[in-house]
Each structure stands twice: as C-alpha cells, then as structure tokens.
Amino acid sequence: MEPERSFDPGLLRWPLTRRDQAKRPLFALARREGDLFFVNHSADVLDHVANASMGVVPAGDDEVAFTTTFSFRYDAVQPGEAVKVDEFTRDPWGGYEHDEPILTQILLDSPSHGRLKFWVADKGGVSDMVLLWEDGFVSPMCSMTRLGTPDEPPRRA
Numbered sequence: 001m002e003p004e005r006s007f008d009p010g011l012l013r014w015p016l017t018r019r020d021q022a023k024r025p026l027f028a029l030a031r032r033e034g035d036l037f038f039v040n041h042s043a044d045v046l047d048h049v050a051n052a053s054m055g056v057v058p059a060g061d062d063e064v065a066f067t068t069t070f071s072f073r074y075d076a077v078q079p080g081e082a083v084k085v086d087e088f089t090r091d092p093w094g095g096y097e098h099d100e101p102i103l104t105q106i107l108l109d110s111p112s113h114g115r116l117k118f119w120v121a122d123k124g125g126v127s128d129m130v131l132l133w134e135d136g137f138v139s140p141m142c143s144m145t146r147l148g149t150p151d152e153p154p155r156r157a
Contacts, residue, residue: 003072004035004084011037011082014130023137025130026113029104029120030082036126037082038106046077047109051085054103077108086126106131107147115148 011030026042038049050073074083086104103121110116113132120126120142131142138144 002084003074004037005074005077006037006082006084007078007080008082011039012041012080014039014041014128024134025132026134027106027108027116027118027131029085029106029126029129029131031127034088035084036086036088036104038077038085038108039082040077040079042110042112043079044110044112045079047075047111049074049077049083049085050107052105052107053086054105102126109148114146117145117147119143119145 014025014028028039030037030039051071101121104126106118108116118131
C-alpha cells in the first residue's frame with residue numbers, strides 16, 4: 001500500500017445517518033473502490049493520524065492465519081484532508097478481500113479532542129461511516145477510546 005493524501009471533494013461526503021441533519025462529522029471513513037480513507041472534517045490540523053489493520057486469511061485446509069499490518073502515520077492532517085488508511089484487493093469474483101472480518105484501527109492526536117483511538121470491523125473491510133460527530137456522538141458501528149486530553153502534549157505513536 002502506498003501512502004496517499006487527498007483533498008478530493010468526493011471524499012468529504014458523509015452518510016446521513018442522524019435524524020438531525022444539521023449535525024456535522026468531526027472524523028469519518030470514506031471508501032472508494034478498494035481504498036479506505038480517514039477524513040478530517042474538524043477545524044483542527046491533526047498532529048498525526050496512524051492506522052493499523054488486522055484480519056484473517058485462509059492458510060490451507062480449514063486453517064486460518066491472523067495478520068496485522070501497521071501501515072502509515074500521517075503528520076499535520078489538514079481540515080478537509082483525507083488520508084489513505086487501508087486498501088482491499090479484488091478477489092477473482094470481482095468482490096473485495098473475503099467474507100472474514102477486517103479490523104481497522106485509527107489513532108489520532110487532535111489539539112481540541114485529545115488523543116483518540118477508533119476500532120471498526122466489518123466483513124470484507126469497513127465502508128463509509130462517521131466515527132465521531134461534532135456533538136460528541138460516537139457511531140454505534142465503532143469503538144472509541146480517549147487516550148489523552150487536549151491539554152496533554154501529543155505522544156509519538
């Protein structure tokens with residue numbers, strides 16, 4: 001996987017999953033074909049965004065192997081910027097990866113929101129979703145842990 005940063009306006013759309021359509025996301029995931037991007041909708045320049053993925057792959061007759069990939073760390077992620085955090089390969093039938101769950105972890109340092117870790121899992125990889133909304137609502141499709149407060153200096157991952 002190659003690192004990629006983008007200001008593509010197509011990546012700035014988010015799923016309208018809230019009753020109050022005036023609520024805006026702070027952080028979201030956007031999937032375009034086989035590429036998964038973390039999108040910074042906040043007004044903050046994020047100190048850094050890092051990612052990790054974990055999944056299972058067939059290893060032979062009824063055997064399964066777990067894989068973990070710590071891919072990239074992006075520094076100074078700008079408001080409205082999307083950074084690639086995972087990619088999924090097409091299988092021979094035109095789908096992506098396999099039917100096994102793939103877990104994606106996003107770790108970020110934000111001047112306003114502190115150090116946050118998000119965990120998201122889905123079969124074949126994660127699709128478009130808002131991780132955290134401006135009112136503090138965390139998507140029920142993910143898990144968020146606050147690892148530090150905004151007044152703490154950012155730690156290096």
